[in-house]
Amino acid sequence: MRPEHKEHGVPINVDERLISPSTSMGAVTLRVGDLDRMSAYYSEAFAMEPVHDRTLGREVHRVLGRRHAPMVRLIHTPDLPGTDPHQAGLFHTAFLFDDAPSLAATVYRAHQAPGGAFVGCSDHLVSEAFYFTDPEGNGVELYTDRPRQQWAHDGDQIRMANTYLDPEAYLQAHLSRTAVESGSELPGSVGHVHLQVGDLPAARAFYIDALGFEITNTGYPGALFASAGGYHHHIAMNTWNSRGAGPRAARLGLGSVAVTVPDQEDIAALQARLSARSIPFTSDARTVTAHDPWGTLVTVSVPDVTAEELTAQ
Numbered sequence: 001m002r003p004e005h006k007e008h009g010v011p012i013n014v015d016e017r018l019i020s021p022s023t024s025m026g027a028v029t030l031r032v033g034d035l036d037r038m039s040a041y042y043s044e045a046f047a048m049e050p051v052h053d054r055t056l057g058r059e060v061h062r063v064l065g066r067r068h069a070p071m072v073r074l075i076h077t078p079d080l081p082g083t084d085p086h087q088a089g090l091f092h093t094a095f096l097f098d099d100a101p102s103l104a105a106t107v108y109r110a111h112q113a114p115g116g117a118f119v120g121c122s123d124h125l126v127s128e129a130f131y132f133t134d135p136e137g138n139g140v141e142l143y144t145d146r147p148r149q150q151w152a153h154d155g156d157q158i159r160m161a162n163t164y165l166d167p168e169a170y171l172q173a174h175l176s177r178t179a180v181e182s183g184s185e186l187p188g189s190v191g192h193v194h195l196q197v198g199d200l201p202a203a204r205a206f207y208i209d210a211l212g213f214e215i216t217n218t219g220y221p222g223a224l225f226a227s228a229g230g231y232h233h234h235i236a237m238n239t240w241n242s243r244g245a246g247p248r249a250a251r252l253g254l255g256s257v258a259v260t261v262p263d264q265e266d267i268a269a270l271q272a273r274l275s276a277r278s279i280p281f282t283s284d285a286r287t288v289t290a291h292d293p294w295g296t297l298v299t300v301s302v303p304d305v306t307a308e309e310l311t312a313q
Contacts, residue, residue: 016269019212019261021229025190026258026301027063027070028093030138033252035060035076037115041135042072045113046095046106046142047183066188071095075255083137083253088198088245088294090254091238092131092139096191103128103144104171105179105186110142123165126151126158126232130167136252143191151232158216158232160225192227193257194236195296198245200224202293203237210277210290211259211298212270234259248295256297263302270300 032038039062042048048064048071055061065071072093083089097103107130111118115135122129129143152159179186197203204224207213213226216233222240225233235257239245261267270288274281281290287301 016272017212018214019228019259019270020266022262023213023228023234023266024260025193025234026260026299027065027073028090028190028193028257029073029075029255030090030136031077031080031252031255032074032136033076033078033080033082034136035062035074037135038074039064041113041115042074045110045116045132045134046071046140046188047109047186048072048188049184066184066186069187069189071188071190073255077252080250080252083251084249085137085241086245087251087253088196088242088248089251089296090138091194091196091236092141093190094129094141094143094192094194096189097142097144098187100128100144100170100174101176101179102186102188103130103142104174105176105182106142106188107167108171108175108180109183110140116140121165121167121170123161123163124232125161125163128165128170130165138253139194141194145191145232148230154219157218158225158230160217160219160232190258192234192236194238195254195257196242196245197237197239197292198242198294200237200239205277206279206292207235207237210273210279211300212273245294247293254296256299259298259300260303261300267300267302 042064048066051063051065051068051070053062060076062074063070110132117133119131119133127143127145129141132140134140208215208226213228213235216227217225223238225236227234264285267288271283274290279290281288289299291297
């Protein structure tokens with residue numbers, strides 16, 4: 001019999017208080033004003049190809065990705081006002097690539113693509129990253145990880161930093177014609193999602209205590225990093241632009257965040273954690289959906305959700 005821990009008077013198995021170590025992030029949903037322009041940008045800049053289109057009422061849902069793996073879902077909602085940089089929502093979506101040549105090729109493409117903007121790059125010790133904004137102001141990170149055995153730890157936290165990364169030197173060292181021409185044939189995925197929130201304690205209560213991610217770094221004032229399975233971070237939250245922000249108004253930008261867990265036992269454990277904290281949610285055997293304190297929709301699903309199912313959520 002597994003040990004139990006009581007939270008809010010409800011018993012929870014100790015080994016079910018954390019989300020599965022095999023958790024990963026899924027395609028981020030963005031509400032966009034110009035679907036064709038945004039689709040073209042994500043195709044040209046990040047070598048993504050359309051995976052699935054679906055019309056739901058007045059909305060057109062388009063999923064793009066690499067090698068048929070969804071990486072972003074765009075929902076055409078042109079009547080909404082533009083993004084507000086001080087509102088809770090998306091700081092950036094971080095697309096992870098397997099190696100330096102693949103990252104360099106994508107950075108090169110993104111730099112050439114019209115409509116977006118390059119906003120910087122950094123060596124984070126655990127990863128090397130380049131930052132862009134898309135034509136509607138959504139943040140994008142492109143990165144690769146260093147091997148885990150090279151990551152340093154300070155107690156139970158993973159050491160991260162923002163040190164200078166020379167973009168020209170990086171491209172000179174790693175850019176190849178083969179990788180550029182391979183385009184969408186090279187794999188990519190959503191490595192992590194970085195959110196703007198109004199309050200870190202409230203964010204911690206939802207993403208750490210309820211969803212079950214583990215804190216990995218608290219060393220940056222106004223920010224919190226968390227993950228599953230010892231990764232540097234699957235989810236990050238900051239108040240740098242959004243401190244004190246209340247519930248989100250209906251605007252372009254972040255629509256929802258997707259998380260993938262291994263099996264239905266993980267879904268059941270999440271249901272127990274949410275119920276223990278009286279957090280409203282909807283669910284079936286494969287999916288749980290809940291809103292964070294600012295109204296951002298978070299969907300947690302088992303693997304093999306198809307592009308068709310993604311556009312139906």
